[in-house]
Amino acid sequence: MNKWGIPLWLENEVIARDTHCVYCGVKMISKMVPGGSRKTVATWEHIINDARIVTRENISRCCSSCNSSKGSKLLVDWLQSPYCKKHDINENSVADVVKAALKKDK
Numbered sequence: 305m306n307k308w309g310i311p312l313w314l315e316n317e318v319i320a321r322d323t324h325c326v327y328c329g330v331k332m333i334s335k336m337v338p339g340g341s342r343k344t345v346a347t348w349e350h351i352i353n354d355a356r357i358v359t360r361e362n363i364s365r366c367c368s369s370c371n372s373s374k375g376s377k378l379l380v381d382w383l384q385s386p387y388c389k390k391h392d393i394n395e396n397s398v399a400d401v402v403k404a405a406l407k408k409d410k
């Protein structure tokens with residue numbers, strides 16, 4: 305398990321699946337390069353902000369830019385934020401794993 309309580313098999317599965325940010329679709333880098341931007345560094349994301357939900361449906365990877373914007377906001381609320389409007393992030397543009405979570409939420 306990593307420090308977020310994600311078992312290794314799930315960690316590997318999600319890393320392989322989410323090479324691009326599940327929200328904005330940017331291609332992510334796994335760690336920061338010296339002098340580079342940290343915006344596209346991959347971070348762990350609970351789509352539904354509940355650390356107890358450790359499933360392939362809720363654990364995903366998003367860029368640190370989206371992660372810091374989303375913070376602890378509810379996904380549906382965050383999608384209405386100026387950040388998402390600016391970056392054209394909406395329920396149709398997000399990755400399938402996020403769409404599935406949105407559908408379940410309704």
Ligand SMILES: [Zn+2]
Pocket residue numbers: 325326327328329330366367368369370371
């Ligand atoms: Zn992003």
